[in-house]
Amino acid sequence: MTSAARTTLTLVALALVLALALPAGASAAGYGSRTLERGMHGSDVKRLQRYLTRAGHGTRADGEFGRRTVRALKATERELELRADGVATRREQRAIRRSVAKPRTGGAAYVAPPTGEVVPGAKATVTAEGFAIPPASAPQVVKDVVGAGNRIAKTPYKWGGGHGRWDDSGYDCSGSVSYALHGGELLDRPLVSGDLARWGGGGRGSWITIYANSSHVYMVVAGMRFDTSARSRTGSRWTSEARSSAGYAVRHPNGL
Numbered sequence: 680m681t682s683a684a685r686t687t688l689t690l691v692a693l694a695l696v697l698a699l700a701l702p703a704g705a706s707a708a709g710y711g712s713r714t715l716e717r718g719m720h721g722s723d724v725k726r727l728q729r730y731l732t733r734a735g736h737g738t739r740a741d742g743e744f745g746r747r748t749v750r751a752l753k754a755t756e757r758e759l760e761l762r763a764d765g766v767a768t769r770r771e772q773r774a775i776r777r778s779v780a781k782p783r784t785g786g787a788a789y790v791a792p793p794t795g796e797v798v799p800g801a802k803a804t805v806t807a808e809g810f811a812i813p814p815a816s817a818p819q820v821v822k823d824v825v826g827a828g829n830r831i832a833k834t835p836y837k838w839g840g841g842h843g844r845w846d847d848s849g850y851d852c853s854g855s856v857s858y859a860l861h862g863g864e865l866l867d868r869p870l871v872s873g874d875l876a877r878w879g880g881g882g883r884g885s886w887i888t889i890y891a892n893s894s895h896v897y898m899v900v901a902g903m904r905f906d907t908s909a910r911s912r913t914g915s916r917w918t919s920e921a922r923s924s925a926g927y928a929v930r931h932p933n934g935l
Contacts, residue, residue, distance in 0.1 A: 827862020
């Protein structure tokens with residue numbers, strides 16, 4: 680057999696393996712190369728499903744875009760402040776991939792501001808490195824919440840992270856908020872987002888406001904947002920940028 684013939688047979692065999700590995704009518708399109716929506720199949724759908732599971736909204740990675748994938752995608756879109764329509768555009772796919780990516784290693788390490796550092800006035804600030812500095816006028820409990828948030832501000836997103844133990848290798852949205860509140864001795868155990876939607880008092884707080892529903896939770900502390908969705912864009916859970924609170928229950932720690 681000639682070299683050319685062997686090459687041809689190898690290519691045919693690879694094509695056959697790929698065809699058998701995907702559902703009938705499936706596509707071998709690369710991730711992010713086309714818009715994905717319900718009813719579609721392919722290796723890129725399977726990759727999206729894996730990212731959605733890593734984002735904390737599990738779906739079976741079978742390469743078929745069904746109802747479960749639509750639900751997981753909508754929940755993730757809401758977390759990332761994207762249009763929650765269950766359709767993954769190419770831009771959205773890239774945003775979702777970034778949101779679950781592990782932080783790069785190497786290079787200079789960022790150092791959080793030292794405990795006790797404050798800024799004048801009644802509003803906190805976020806440093807260029809992504810850490811928060813509370814205002815001097817804030818109660819000590821608020822400063823403690825900020826300090827706890829700084830400790831995990833740049834840790835990875837991890838589904839279920841912070842629920843089995845306080846010191847974890849990563850934190851999901853409710854694990855993150857619970858950890859920061861625990862730092863201020865406001866929680867003695869982690870709560871899921873649905874529980875945080877009923878925790879504390881109703882309405883906005885003077886220092887800390889929690890926004891929660893069944894699929895996501897974030898909070899605003901002294902004017903700064905503490906939110907896992909911010910990490911996909913800035914590398915930190917802290918951001919000074921606001922987001923829509925539509926669809927969220929608004930709560931606050933009693934007295935704050």
